[in-house]
Amino acid sequence: MRRAVLLAATMLTCLYAPSAGAAPFERHDGVVAPPGANDWNCVPTPAHPLPVILLHGTWDNQNAWNVLAPRLAADGYCVFTLNYGRDSSSVLGSQPRHYASGDIAASAREVGEFVDRVRTATGAARVALLGHSQGAVVARQYVRFEGGRHKVGKLISLVGTNHGTTQRGLIDPRRVETPLSPERIVMGFTGIAAYQQLVGSEFLRELNADGDTEPGIAYTVIASRFDDASAPPEATFLAAGPGATVDNVMVQDLCPSDRYDHASLPQSPTVGYIVERALDPGYRGNPC
Template sequence: MAAKLRLAAASAAVGLLTGICAPGAQAGPQPAVPDRSATESTAAASDIADPGPAWGKNPDGSIPPEGSNDWTCLPAAVHPRPVVLVHGTWGNQNDWDVLAPQLKAEDYCVFSLNYGRDTASVLGALPGMYGTGDIHSSAGELAAFVDRVRTATGAAKVDLVGHSQGALLSRQYLRFAGGAAKVDHLISLAGTNHGSAMRGVATRLPSGSASAGFAAGLTGIGGTAAAQQLVGSDFLRAVNAAGDTDPGISYTVIASTLDDASAPPEATFLQAGPGATVDNVWIQDLCPTDTFDHGTLPQSPTVAYLVKKALDPDYTGNPCPGHN
């Protein structure tokens, strides 16, 4: 039974989650995946369980994005808050290689981090794969990083841009790890704020809890954080129990009609509670031709426009380059 659960989880994690929770496209060449007949399914599952050195995330997150993590940067008066970029599941800070230099060019102090490195899972053990560890622990990593940014820059507060799990993790940090006093604005980019059905995987779990049999197998393949983001998980019930928002925080929630991490896509949206403001935005309302998928959204020109506009309402630019 354990072997069957592992194979089922492998199929779900690699066959389904790669296009749903992975926060960035593989930048380097990937190994070809040969066609296999039904009689070779056991061998295919074995390959997943032992993917070999060719797999992983490239770039591997060891070098920050251009313009990011300049620890001598002092915020300009026009942009007094540093911007901290928070990647998603199975990602690393290089998922921001497109956006970070753009923000730097707009005279922001920009910072990015790798978090959630946990090699206990199959995918988590691969090079460059972060965001697989327990989100509670990752929130502590984000808290320490934000404190380092505030100390270096002298800023009282930062703004956060979180993609996928990065948005959910940021909300955990705001609510349970002291972040609400240190953050002014959270920009949620396709955040798994109310969980992911992962193309039906979540419906196969009795409660969505990471302790359920299937989710336990999923955890072994994709990591604890993947299971914690399933619709109905214990983690999601806890983070959303007191409402979607925290007082004193402004939220911009960016969604794509093409996103299948949230099911339906509008499940990413937040509802404002006392003392908070929320702006829920569809990418396709500004650019109908934007077809960036969940994993590559941080590379979208429309997303870049929306992030800049959220950070600075006076920003002017083209929200849909190439669209007439």
Template sequence: MIRRAGTALIALGALTFAVAAPAGAGSAGDSEPAEAPPGANIWECKPTADHPRPVVLLHGTMSNQNSWDRLSPELAADGYCVFTLNYGQDPTSMMGSMGMYATGDIPTSARQVGAFVGRVLESTGTDQVDVVAHSQGGVVARQFLRFEGGANADHPSQNKVRKLITLGATNHGTTMSGMAELAKRIPPIVGLAEGVAGKASVQQLVGSPVITALNSGGDTMPGIDYTVVASRNDSISTPPEATFLAAGPGATVENLWIQDLCAADHSDHIALAASPTAGYVVRKALDPSFSADPCSGK
């Protein structure tokens, strides 16, 4: 048992520092919010007939909006109005106090995202957005849809989101190298993990109350088109296929392995946000007429 505890804590440490590593992420002790990536948060932007919905990008655990420094300018060049934010900072955890975002309570983060989406809709004069989400961002987006007013199951035409595209999202929780099972057997592990990585990390474990409640009514909401991307090299959202969703009434789901589109793309969990193949999937999902080489996105 001690050996398994050590393995799980090592995995937690790997998650803590690996997720903090994307380009643009704040360094330790840097509590200043990261600036929006190129092409994003141009509040005077108005959607066009070709791209009528603004796109909101949601980063993953212990990252920030600059994890989108590749995809954001690509989408802006395609003609989309692009918006992103830093959400979920929890100063009570070690990583949160070091300036890392998406460490806080997931339902609270979903409300923050909901407020941001409301601001985007008001600014652009539109009724709906499309959302692209990496890792925890996918869970936060689905929490917003199901519980925080993002979707209306009885009247899908009133949904605030039309398309949700997730990359390596922890949609059904992660085993995190045995930590989920270990947390059941040694409850103090949960408090230790929260103190280091923040509440959101624990809430993404398989079987957590947040994950259980999120999926208890089915994986999807009516009126939403879902595109779900997984990598066979993902060692953080584990097992990788747990990200896939099952379509419920009134929803469509496309589940994709990134390596089935480009065998040469070896992106792991962290790299998915900047993967050219993932970028290709996003652009194709947003606009089915988009055409490019899946391996290069060009």
């Protein structure tokens, strides 16, 4: 049990709180959408035809995008955010401002309803999904199993837990899981979504069983050498399957001085640059 408590604390550190030396990270309650987001009268332009939907990570909320959303809106994108995955059955999930603790498949269906609302409001046939951490996995679940394949043109994964996390080595993916495993015990503290993101989980095995990608979608996958959730950081990368393209990008290959960690990466100017290039290959700017 003591190890289970330690595991829970480490999960909280790895997937939620920034590490020492990280960029400033400010929490908000998620009640109000970020500046520039959720303008339901926004009409996509020929230059930026895909509405951009931003998906936060585990125990976070839509205010994770308070930096990136206004940047994209100022550049002419229709930007949308939501809080998803509220589940108060766990200790962390019951806390104010904490979302994305519930079952990832259910969250993907929730996101799917939001995608349809955005498509109806904007008249766009497809959208671009940008997911941070769990948000990337939710997006991939949506396009693979929840009817999103023909509704998404681009999918951007920001340090997505695409192949799981070992929580700084505390989880041994070779160990046989039992009902009394520390992972199972700790689920009541963290919520099922955190459990589903562990290396070797049944959820991730099913998600990745037929490859990493879906045909017809352009993927951009962003990793950082200061990511303290995926180990190694390249574990977030995806392999392109038939009919899909994948651009795997390491933040420090563009800006060696970028030290934003897993939780604070949505605030990184380098990430903003990569996202803008993914949405518009003709974008010019300074990655640092």
